[in-house]
Amino acid sequence: MLSRTASELYWMSRYLERAENTARMLDVTYSMSLMPQIDADNSELIAPLTITGTHDPFLKEYGQINMANLLDFFVLDERNPSSIFSCIKGARDNAHAVRGRISGEVWESLNATWLEMKALRKRGGASQDAVAFFDWVKERSHQVRGATFGTILRSDTLNFIRLGTFIERADNTARILDVKYQVMKEDEDPVREFYRWNALLRSVGAYEAYQELYKQAPTRDLVAELLILRSEVPRSLRASVEEVEALLGNIEGDAGREPRLLTAVQHAKLRFGTIGDLFADGLHAYLDQFLTDINAIAASIHKSYLEAS
Amino acid sequence: MIRIQPPGEALYDEMLLADGQCRPHYAPFWHWLKETDDKYIQHKREEADLLFHRVGITFNVYGEEDGAERLIPFDNVPRIIPAAEWRMLDKGIRQRVKALNAFLHDIYHDQRILKEKVIPAEQVLANDQYQPCMQGITLHRRTYAHITGVDLIRNQDGHYYVLEDNLRTPSGVSYMLENRKMMMRLYPELFSRQRISPVERYPSLLLQTLKESTPVENPCVVVLTPGRFNSAYFEHSFLAQQMGVELVENADLFVKDGHVFMRTTAGPQQVDVIYRRIDDAYLDPLAFRPDSMLGVPGLLSVYRAGGVVLANAVGTGVADDKSIYPYVPEMIRFYLAEEPILNNVPTWQCRRPAELSHVLANLAELVVKEVHGAGGYGMLIGPCASRAEIAAFAERIKARPDNYIAQPTLSLSTCPTFVASGVAPRHIDLRPFVLTGRETRLIPGGLTRVALTEGSLVVNSSQGGGTKDTWVLEDYPC
Numbered sequence: 001m002l003s004r005t006a007s008e009l010y011w012m013s014r015y016l017e018r019a020e021n022t023a024r025m026l027d028v029t030y031s032m033s034l035m036p037q038i039d040a041d042n043s044e045l046i047a048p049l050t051i052t053g054t055h056d057p058f059l060k061e062y063g064q065i066n067m068a069n070l071l072d073f074f075v076l077d078e079r080n081p082s083s084i085f086s087c088i089k090g091a092r093d094n095a096h097a098v099r100g101r102i103s104g105e106v107w108e109s110l111n112a113t114w115l116e117m118k119a120l121r122k123r124g125g126a127s128q129d130a131v132a133f134f135d136w137v138k139e140r141s142h143q144v145r146g147a148t149f150g151t152i153l154r155s156d157t158l159n160f161i162r163l164g165t166f167i168e169r170a171d172n173t174a175r176i177l178d179v180k181y182q183v184m185k186e187d188e189d190p191v192r193e194f195y196r197w198n199a200l201l202r203s204v205g206a207y208e209a210y211q212e213l214y215k216q217a218p219t220r221d222l223v224a225e226l227l228i229l230r231s232e233v234p235r236s237l238r239a240s241v242e243e244v245e246a247l248l249g250n251i252e253g254d255a256g257r258e259p260r261l262l263t264a265v266q267h268a269k270l271r272f273g274t275i276g277d278l279f280a281d282g283l284h285a286y287l288d289q290f291l292t293d294i295n296a297i298a299a300s301i302h303k304s305y306l307e308a309s
Numbered sequence: 310m311i312r313i314q315p316p317g318e319a320l321y322d323e324m325l326l327a328d329g330q331c332r333p334h335y336a337p338f339w340h341w342l343k344e345t346d347d348k349y350i351q352h353k354r355e356e357a358d359l360l361f362h363r364v365g366i367t368f369n370v371y372g373e374e375d376g377a378e379r380l381i382p383f384d385n386v387p388r389i390i391p392a393a394e395w396r397m398l399d400k401g402i403r404q405r406v407k408a409l410n411a412f413l414h415d416i417y418h419d420q421r422i423l424k425e426k427v428i429p430a431e432q433v434l435a436n437d438q439y440q441p442c443m444q445g446i447t448l449h450r451r452t453y454a455h456i457t458g459v460d461l462i463r464n465q466d467g468h469y470y471v472l473e474d475n476l477r478t479p480s481g482v483s484y485m486l487e488n489r490k491m492m493m494r495l496y497p498e499l500f501s502r503q504r505i506s507p508v509e510r511y512p513s514l515l516l517q518t519l520k521e522s523t524p525v526e527n528p529c530v531v532v533l534t535p536g537r538f539n540s541a542y543f544e545h546s547f548l549a550q551q552m553g554v555e556l557v558e559n560a561d562l563f564v565k566d567g568h569v570f571m572r573t574t575a576g577p578q579q580v581d582v583i584y585r586r587i588d589d590a591y592l593d594p595l596a597f598r599p600d601s602m603l604g605v606p607g608l609l610s611v612y613r614a615g616g617v618v619l620a621n622a623v624g625t626g627v628a629d630d631k632s633i634y635p636y637v638p639e640m641i642r643f644y645l646a647e648e649p650i651l652n653n654v655p656t657w658q659c660r661r662p663a664e665l666s667h668v669l670a671n672l673a674e675l676v677v678k679e680v681h682g683a684g685g686y687g688m689l690i691g692p693c694a695s696r697a698e699i700a701a702f703a704e705r706i707k708a709r710p711d712n713y714i715a716q717p718t719l720s721l722s723t724c725p726t727f728v729a730s731g732v733a734p735r736h737i738d739l740r741p742f743v744l745t746g747r748e749t750r751l752i753p754g755g756l757t758r759v760a761l762t763e764g765s766l767v768v769n770s771s772q773g774g775g776t777k778d779t780w781v782l783e784d785y786p787c
Binding site for chain 1: 362363364537546547549550555556557558560561571572573574575576
């Protein structure tokens with residue numbers, strides 16, 4: 001496959017995954033903001049800014065941290081590269097560049113998403129019914145994914161699309177976890193903690209999975225284990241890295257020696273790691289290292305396949 | 310029933326006679342139109358708009374920031390061509406394209422046609438579109454124009470005239486295909502009433518043509534696009550997808566050891582045939598424009614050595630230039646020893662002093678075009694222009710007479726078209742697509758463009774033109 005085509009496919013799905021995760025992150029922030037007794041110091045509201053590293057540009061443009069401003073910034077603001085608007089635009093632009101390589105159904109579902117997004121922005125309506133909007137983003141993401149599985153040729157086209165999804169997901173899940181654990185470390189009130197765990201699990205769609213696997217109220221250790229080390233949970237770090245490893249193995253040719261090596265090492269760490277390992281130097285240190293590693297894998301994928309000369 | 314405005318006097322209408330009667334080949338459609346509820350048709354037309362937007366069949370307009378992607382209006386009244394008429398067109402167009410290919414081979418080799426003074430040598434050799442670098446280069450099957458789009462109109466006398474031969478990178482074939490798909494989806498009932506020639510085979514014929522353009526067995530074919538901001542990008546990606554080949558941009562290609570390669574995830578892969586949708590000037594910065602950021606350095610030297618095929622060939626522009634156009638009937642006689650089947654439009658060349666003064670004296674009745682112009686830009690339509698516009702244009706002609714040709718204002722035929730008030734006649738043209746490989750082939754059909762503004766003769770999509778589905782009938786009772 002053409003390197004440029006692979007790159008567009010990869011970024012198409014990264015952007016789409018990022019849009020979905022931004023919606024998930026805002027969803028949990030929004031539900032916490034409705035419980036002021038939990039978020040007296042705004043630490044929940046600040047979390048999305050920390051996760052995406054957009055603290056300073058946000059304050060410069062909006063001044064005040066409140067839910068309405070956050071929604072404007074993260075949903076519709078095209079100056080914010082991680083806003084849902086920007087992500088959907090990015091995904092659609094990438095898809096446009098390779099629309100000949102994706103099925104008509106995938107293209108149409110992504111293009112329709114973009115057209116609706118534009119219409120929505122014109123109406124300025126996202127913040128009025130935030131929850132419905134988040135549901136819409138997730139639904140569109142699921143639809144594109146469904147069309148991808150149902151219609152895209154099972155070749156490198158699919159491999160690079162999926163690769164983008166899981167690199168982005170590993171990164172996003174790690175960031176959400178990192179920030180939420182920070183918030184909780186600073187506030188150890190057990191009632192608030194309970195609600196925070198619930199919201200976190202729901203945000204990554206793993207609430208039911210937790211109940212089924214552990215059958216007890218969420219705790220710090222178990223939630224970390226679930227979202228980092230359990231391969232059954234589709235959005236866990238281990239599940240994401242496993243997928244990346246398998247996908248790299250499927251790609252034709254032998255250009256991928258380096259990313260495959262890096263991914264295999266990372267996979268082994270997750271597969272044979274224990275809860276003890278996660279907290280040995282503090283979870284933040286662990287996740288920080290993970291983010292460095294996953295970004296090294298992404299850089300190596302770029303070098304080996306996407307910018308190949 | 311929908312309100313149908315009768316055709317204008319002294320105009321040829323494809324569907325209706327002057328007395329409001331329907332031509333026989335339109336009868337099934339006519340009856341359908343009369344018996345169908347106009348709300349139903351309105352609903353279908355809205356559905357078509359929605360579908361085109363969703364599918365993203367758009368084109369980009371230069372110089373427009375917001376509407377970077379615009380939809381070409383699609384009209385739901387088909388343009389119907391009877392079988393016998395198409396047989397004549399098919400024969401005439403193939404004859405023309407064969408002569409043009411023979412002409413290109415000749416001028417880049419022995420130049421017999423110039424030596425025998427059928428065409429003045431300076432008009433070819435001093436033409437900007439003549440590429441000296443092609444001199445003496447022999448192409449596989451002697452084919453220069455693999456893909457041609459011949460623009461035809463029907464005059465009020467009922468005869469077809471060739472307006473121009475597009476031998477460089479003719480576009481619009483994707484609309485021919487998408488319009489048919491849309492009509493079949495919206496109005497399946499119409500397709501059971503008449504036998505309409507299918508057009509869906511075009512992409513596979515195109516691939517076959519491209520494969521036949523090289524002696525290489527199982528060649529690697531690619532489509533080369535300037536990129537997603539090009540006005541015809543939709544078509545480039547559409548054709549690549551339909552043929553199942555890679556859509557490449559300049560940066561994806563590089564030259565090494567006498568071959569062209571593309572960068573892939575599994576390393577370099579050799580490319581044998583490039584269906585390029587880029588002008589000559591932007592192909593290779595080493596050969597043409599050193600200031601161009603576009604292009605593949607070294608591509609031309611590989612091409613000249615036969616290491617890769619470009620379709621169409623470099624230097625075909627000299628044959629579809631408007632200053633060469635008047636000689637096409639002569640080419641047909643010269644190379645094929647046949648009489649031209651299709652008419653040329655009578656053309657005055659402003660480069661000739663006698664013809665220039667005739668043109669200047671009659672500007673108000675003539676259409677004047679730049680010899681290298683395209684897209685309906687830089688032209689004067691005398692009968693529609695103001696005195697001041699005509700005076701200004703006369704100055705431009707006097708300043709550079711060899712840059713202009715003039716033709717009588719032909720009244721393009723009309724075809725009923727949906728407008729706000731119902732159905733009204735609008736002017737149309739026709740662009741069939743010709744493929745030259747082992748043989749010269751046409752798909753029965755083409756792109757019909759329609760000028761949506763009342764009375765307008767400019768059908769170009771960049772200036773508000775729309776398109777129609779074009780039906781070639783296989784037979785009809787009459």
